[in-house]
Amino acid sequence: MVNKVNKDEIEKLKKIAKRVRYKIVKMVGLAKSGHPGGSLSATDIIVALYFKIMNYDPKNPYKKDRDRFVLSKGHAAPALYAVLSELGIIEEEELWKLRRLEGKLQGHPSMDTPGVEICTGSLGQGFSASVGMALGCRLDKLNNYIYVLLGDGECQEGIVWEAAMAASHYKLDNLIAFVDRNKLQIDGNTEDVMSLGDLKAKFEAFGWDVFEIDGHNFEEIINTVEKAKSLKNGKPKMIIAYTVKGKGVSFMEHNVGFHGKAPNEEQLKKALEELSE
């Protein structure tokens, strides 16, 4: 591995991730609607990106040469909002008004929210837009990276494969994508609903460099991105991150029921206890 991450840093990231998970569950619990399962599975990847990997100045979130993060699986918005609040871009108070008329934070990310790079929520579209961002940044001769996170169920959308084809056609090695491979979608197991099969082979066939990692292991996430960045071979990079839906809350883990359902009061209390520092 290229870059050994020290233990203190990992511990720091773990702490942030725990706070982010706490916020996710509280946010969704207070909103009484939303998608906790896929927010929790994606948390460690998003935390690693913003707090270790990306060249991103929270005090100047629209700096031209910033690294960009696109949450293509827009229903994991609570994870993004929680991270943006940790960075001080979103006020924490706003989190508790998620999905409410009096609040600013929409159920799915909107560009009206500072720090959100593109509107997502309709699946596959963020991935497609990230290809355009990578093209635009390259045209401007920036040396930045575009990071994009897809859900695994999202990979059933046709536009994902249109975009995958375009990214490799245009040799976008400034594009680094993740699939949050938690293997569950609303209707059940991805392989029962519409099998994704060998996702690695599929993306490789589309001309991508593909890596497979444990999406909850910070060291692996960070080192794999480093490796992906070091391969300046004109191929876009795909990191298939094996994750656990509902990660961090015992009764939400591997539970498809919490894809798009908020915890009730009792569940919320229990979940917050588990996630308390």
Place this chain on the structure above:
Amino acid sequence: MVKLTGIYKGMRKGYGETLIELGKKYENVVVLDADLSGSTQTAMFAKEFPERFFNAGVAEQNMIGMAAGLATTGKIVFASSFSMFASGRAWEIIRNLVAYPKLNVKVVATHAGITVGEDGASHQMCEDIAIMRVIPNMVVIAPTDYYHTKNVIRTIAEYKGPVYVRMPRRDTEIIYENEEEATFEIGKGKILNDGDDLTIIATGEEVPEALRAAIILKENGISAEIVEMATIKPIDEKIIEKSKDFIVTVEDHSIIGGLGGAVAEVIASKGLNKKLLRIGINDVFGRSGKADELLKYYGLDGESIAKKIIEIY
């Protein structure tokens, strides 16, 4: 003044030529196409500025997604395909990725309307004005002729935000003497011919047909005012309010949801005491044929328009 010149020239040619002009003027103009660059004429730009042209292949949804992404990096983005695919196939991406965040993407579609001709119903897009018009933040424009197209394209390049432009496949009749005469302002209709008895409001390639109809009407003792309504959204409400009490809308588009629909909405919501006749495609799918034959078949040529008006007037 405008007049029928008998000279026919493609609006899409005007589009292609103007893109080159814009490419020279602005470094941040980029153009996308979906494997139809020869037809939409974006190929002209591709040849001149290959590094700023992106072919999406036969993938209109991703073309619009890429367009949105490029716009977030500060580009003025033109994305083109046939209107069926640019507006229809990519509708939801236009709504969610372009219009919702008000990104600077111009979807410029060619091959709109029944006059696509021989390709038949699958390619005859007579619903694009309707489906683009309902999207918030979207501006919808149908230029009048070759010269007018050039000014439309220049104007929308200066305008910051999403725009949909529709143009026909065929060469259409030039009615303006030159580019200077073919003025255009977003949201402003234009009276082309004065008249006393009724107002014909036409859009796009139907404007010359409306002028042709006006000549026939005059021979029959009916004096028609002609309004060019190049912007269908935002529609020029004032010019509708000032129109004669009998309004005829003419468009190569469904009578539902297009220009006729938009004018009907203004009449209803303003409580205007005006009679309205909508001439367009009457809620049917088209069929193969030559453009001229189809115009007659569907009653969209000047003669048919005049005949229909005389019947009702």
